Each structure stands twice: as structure tokens, then as C-alpha cells.
């Protein structure tokens with residue numbers, strides 16, 4: 261690369277100074293790297309190890325000839341060194357430092373020079389180790405690490421750019437911050453943990469039986485105290501140089517520790533669990549919080565392809581993952597209930613985890629999720645606390661819209677924000693009715709997130725005639741209604757999912773339903789209970805269709821939610837001749853549930869009744885496969901909404917099925933599908949999980965291998981789809997690149 265500058269002088273050839281010198285040299289970023297150290301032996305080592313080009317023993321002479329000077333001495337020595345080199349400094353020389361505290365260096369420069377010179381650009385690499393001295397110099401130390409530079413308003417922009425480029429050139433990511441903010445942030449993230457480690461080891465080392473303590477010290481002690489082996493001089497200096505910010509953090513920590521001590525003394529398990537579960541969640545999701553993404557495992561961004569061999573079976577008894585809508589609501593209502601709600605079958609998807617985290621942020625103690633089990637220590641309808649910052653809900657539209665209603669009734673202010681795609685979705689449809697109830701709600705640009713809600717408003721019940729059929733809007737208004745004076749009712753222009761009203765009833769809250777109108781009164785309470793989240797009928801659909809199209813099949817899907825607003829697929833498959841039985845019908849937390857047994861019977865084509873279309877809207881990709889395997893013609897109309905789902909599902913299915921040789925025609929609002937044979941081929945799923953899963957089951961009746969591209973999204977809605985498909989006898993294999 262072309263050189264950034266000519267002569268860089270590193271003052272203090274220790275770990276950081278030496279590592280920077282070595283990295284600059286190895287990447288030939290400047291013409292000459294000169295090292296200055298008061299210890300000749302360190303300079304000799306630096307030369308011998310190839311860390312520097314030249315060693316300087318005369319600081320003044322070296323400074324006079326340098327274009328850039330980097331101060332890499334302990335924080336408290338910065339002032340002395342600056343004073344020493346002052347007479348030799350030229351005004352155009354650019355100075356920077358690597359000190360772990362910035363306020364004291366800036367103050368020292370101010371005192372010495374009268375004002376901070378425009379070419380002095382303070383910096384701090386967030387990289388290091390417990391080692392010290394030039395022998396430990398590592399040219400890769402700063403690669404993929406952050407360096408914070410703290411320029412001042414009077415700093416010379418060209419000098420800021422040069423220092424930033426210098427760090428970038430050694431592989432670092434450069435950030436800018438105010439001096440005070442830097443010292444506050446570092447007090448919390450670096451200084452406090454180091455001081456705690458020193459103090460813990462020192463305290464234990466003074467105990468009588470210390471030999472035993474250290475002999476039996478396990479991994480936890482070793483991990484926690486590794487940094488107590490850091491350089492004492494450096495930390496002495498940091499402690500003094502950042503005194504006020506560190507003292508504040510020590511006080512906050514002492515308060516937190518006292519709270520934990522108190523909880524242990526009084527055997528207050530709930531407070532203890534609260535501290536531990538919040539900490540565990542925060543620790544696990546650090547990187548996601550930092551990257552601004554939501555809360556589940558890192559999304560599978562690998563290129564995923566499914567390979568399906570022809571033939572196979574669909575037999576056995578399985579349980580598919582829990583319903584997403586109900587998973588969300590179990591956390592919300594469980595948090596508002598009195599008592600402990602135990603949830604099983606919770607869908608551990610990104611969206612429902614965002615809801616869970618939001619309630620943790622509002623002070624609710626929630627254990628889990630662990631294999632679908634969640635325990636919520638309800639705080640009562642009025643027990644939520646203000647979150648420490650905005651509630652980040654990732655990509656979850658359900659969370660942001662339902663929470664808007666719930667938060668409108670709280671005593672505290674709230675802000676809800678989401679990822680880039682959620683930030684483009686309309687929020688006024690919930691803000692408007694909430695304002696009619698007396699809530700103070702602001703939305704961002706174009707009525708999109710963030711949603712800002714002012715607390716402490718007295719809400720009034722109202723009747724709301726919903727202009728569009730939306731379960732989210734209806735739920736939002738009803739949740740605000742819990743906090744409103746008098747009755748709140750909503751009428752819907754067409755039936756929408758009714759999970760909220762059902763679960764409210766399941767928690768003992770009175771909700772009236774008459775025709776298309778739901779009504780509740782504010783001021784009631786919810787009683788905790790057990791919720792076994794029904795399996796998602798949309799996920800179960802793939803296995804229902806698998807059994808329906810495969811001669812000899814007999815499959816039972818356990819504990820599936822058969823909410824009347826979701827049951828279209830069962831009705832349609834029955835009309836086509838499938839042998840479906842709903843066994844063991846029961847009610848769980850207000851939701852109807854059954855085990856669904858499907859056995860093969862020859863299928864016939866039908867005209868799908870339009871009144872069933874909204875009740876099966878997510879199920880059509882799989883139903884298209886059933887239609888290809890039926891005798892005669894199946895006609896779907898009134899389903900234009902399919903064209904604006906995760907993909908244009910009509911087009912994606914028509915294109916894919918044609919590749920397999922099926923007889924299908926797309927229409928603007930549906931398709932005409934004739935019973936036909938399917939061969940093999942390569943299918944694009946367009947990143948749409950339902951398209952990918954539908955073509956997987958097509959393999960049961962196809963004559964050749966089907967390769968399905970872009971299947972990574974399957975794992976977000978149905979994490980164990982491939983495993984369950986293999987378990988029932990489908991010959992599918994997942995390939996990740």
C-alpha cells in the first residue's frame with residue numbers, strides 16, 4: 261500500500277507500543293518506525309525482534325524528526341512525557357496516545373499547551389492482554405478490534421483522518437466518541453471488571469486457608485480472575501486517572517451486590533432468579549444486542565439446500581413446534597397475571613423471544629426458555645416497570661403492535677423500536693385507535709417505528725369499528741382496554757384470529773363475544789396458570805398433506821391448535837376426500853386443541869370454497885401439492901393475498917410445479933391445478949419457508965430427485981422440520997454450504 265506518513269515515533273516500547281510498531285512495520289504503513297524507551301534493553305529487544313526500524317535514546321531529537329508521535333506509556337506518565345518532549349515538538353507534528361483513560365490526557369495537554377493542540381488526537385485501542393513489555397509485542401493484536409478516537413471540536417480534520425487510517429491499516433475498526441463518554445463507558449466495561457478481579461483475588465489471598473481456596477479453585481474462579489494478572493502500574497494509573505467514573509460504577513455495583521446479598525439472606529428466590537435470568541439472557545445475547553439484531557440464536561445465513569429422494573412414507577406420531585401467536589401472548593398475559601405461569605411448547609423463534617426479552621426488560625422474572633419450557637413470575641396488571649431504554653423487538657410486528665396497546669396504559673413512558681424491515685411497517689393503524697382512548701402515542705417518519713408512548717394517561721373505554729380486519733389492531737385495543745375506564749369493544753369487518761380474547765379468558769378475564777364484536781371492561785385481574793402452547797396448525801399442515809398424498813400412510817399430529825379461525829386446511833382436505841380425524845378434543849388456556857390423525861385415501865379435485873380461503877391462507881403452498889396428487893381439477897379463487905406473502909406464493913408454486921411436470925395454471929387470484937404426475941427437478945424457494953417445505957413433501961409422490969434451493973428460513977419458523985420429516989419416513993437431506 262502507499263505509505264500514510266514518513267516517520268512514526270512510538271514513545272514507550274511496551275506491549276501496546278511494541279505491537280503497534282510491529283504491525284506498522286510489517287504492513288509498511290510508513291517509511292520508518294522509531295522506538296523510544298527509557299530502558300535500553302527494551303530498545304535492543306525491539307530491534308532484535310524486528311519490532312522497530314530505529315531505536316532512539318534521545319527523546320527530544322526523536323520528537324523533532326517525527327511526523328507522528330504515539331504515546332504508549334502508562335496513563336499517569338503521559339503528562340510527564342508530554343512535558344519532556346514539548347520543547348522539541350513542531351506544530352505540524354501529529355500526536356496521539358493509546359491510554360486507557362482519555363480525560364486526564366486531554367487535561368494534561370490543556371495545561372501544558374494552554375489549549376489542546378489541533379494536531380493532538382487522543383485514542384484508545386480496545387485490545388490488549390495481561391502481558392507487558394516489548395517481548396510480548398504482537399502484530400495482529402489490533403486486527404478486528406475496536407479503536408476509539410476522541411477528537412475534540414478544535415481537532416484538525418486531516419489529523420483525525422490520518423490517525424483513523426493508521427489504525428484501520430493495522431486491521432482495527434475505528435470509532436469516535438466524546439472524551440467523557442469514553443471514560444464512562446470504559447469505567448463500566450473494562451475498569452470495573454479489572455478492579456473487581458484484583459479485589460476478589462486479593463481478598464481471598466488474605467484468608468487463612470488460602471492455599472486450600474486456590475488449590476480447589478475451579479474454572480469459574482480462573483475465568484473470572486484471569487485479568488487480575490494484569491500490570492499493577494497500569495491499573496494503578498487507570499484507577500486514579502478515571503477516578504470519578506470508576507467510583508460511580510463501583511457504587512452502582514455495590515448496590516447491585518447488596519441487593520443480591522439481601523435476597524440470599526432473606527431467601528428471596530424470586531429476586532435471585534430475576535438477577536440471574538436477566539444476566540444470563542444479557543450475556544448470551546451480547547453480540548446480538550450489539551449488532552442491533554434480535555434475540556435468538558444467530559440466524560442461519562448459510563446457503564441451505566434440501567435434497568429429496570423420491571418415495572418414502574409418512575407414518576408415526578409427532579408433535580410440531582408451538583404456535584407463534586400463542587407463544588407471544590403467553591408471555592404477555594403471563595407477565596400481567598398474578599402468580600406463576602408455566603408455559604410448555606413455547607416456540608423459541610426470533611419473534612417470540614423478542615417479546616420475552618421485552619418483558620424481562622420491564623422487570624418480569626422469566627426462566628427459560630429451555631426446550632419450550634418457560635416459567636413466568638407474573639407481576640400483576642399494574643406491576644410492570646419502566647425498561648432501562650427503548651424496547652427493541654427485532655422483526656416482530658406482533659410484539660410492537662400488541663405492546664403499543666399494553667404500554668399505553670402504563671404509568672411510565674416507553675419507546676418501541678425494531679430492525680430495518682420492521683421500521684418500514686405501518687404503526688398508525690394502532691396509534692390512531694389508542695389516541696381515541698386518550699393515549700399519547702407518537703410514531704416515527706411515515707407513521708413507522710419507533711413508537712413513543714407517554715405514560716400516566718387516563719385511558720377511556722370506547723367502541724372501535726376496525727376499518728381493516730387485523731388481529732393485531734384488535735388485540736392492541738383490547739390490551740389497552742385492560743387499563744381503560746369502562747368498556748372497550750372492537751368490531752371487525754371480517755373474522756380475524758382470536759387468540760388474545762381466548763387467552764384472556766383462559767387467564768380468568770371476562771371477555772364477551774357477540775357476532776363480530778368483542779368487549780371487555782378495564783380494571784380486572786388475570787390469574788396465572790399452565791399453558792401448553794398448541795402445536796402450530798400451519799406447521800402441522802405439511803405432515804397432514806404428506807399423509808394425505810402417500811398410499812399406506814397413517815400419521816398422528818399431537819396437540820394441534822384447531823382454533824376455528826385457522827382450521828381451513830382440515831376442512832379443505834376433508835372436502836378432497838382425506839381421511840382426517842380430530843381426536844381427544846380439548847381446551848387449553850382458552851384454545852381448542854386436538855390430536856389430528858390423517859390416513860391416506862384417494863383424493864379428488866374440488867372448487868375450494870372461498871369462505872375457507874382466509875382460514876387456510878398460509879396453507880395453500882402445501883394444498884397445491886395435495887391438488888396435484890388428486891384426481892381431477894382443483895380450482896382456487898379469491899386468494900390474491902398469496903401474491904404478497906414472503907414470496908408471490910402463487911407464482912412460486914406454479915413455477916416449481918411446472919418444473920416437476922405438473923399440470924397447473926396460475927390465475928390473478930389463485931390457480932387451476934389438474935391431477936398429474938410429478939418428476940424431479942431443481943426448485944427455487946425464493947427464501948420462502950413454506951414453499952421449501954411444500955416441495956419437500958412433494959418428494960413423496962415425485963418420480964425423481966427434487967433439489968430445493970434457499971431453505972435457510974425454514975429453521976426460523978420450524979427449526980426441526982428436516983428431523984421430523986426424516987422421522988416419519990421422508991427421504992430428505994439438508995446440505996449447508
Ligand code: NAP
Pocket residue numbers: 272273274275276277297298299302332333334335337340341358359360361384385386387388389390391392393394491494
Ligand atoms: P507496558 O507493556 O508496561 O509498557 C509501558 C511502556 O511505558 C514501557 O515501555 C515503559 O518503559 C514505559 N513507561 C512506563 N513508565 C514510564 C514513565 N514514567 N516514563 C516513560 N516511559 C514509561 O504497558 P502497555 O500495556 O503497553 O500499556 C501502555 C499504554 O497502553 C497504557 O497507557 C495503557 O493504559 C494502554 N493500554 C493498555 C492495554 C493493555 O491491555 N495492556 C490496552 C489498551 C491500552 P520501561 O520499558 O522502562 O518499563
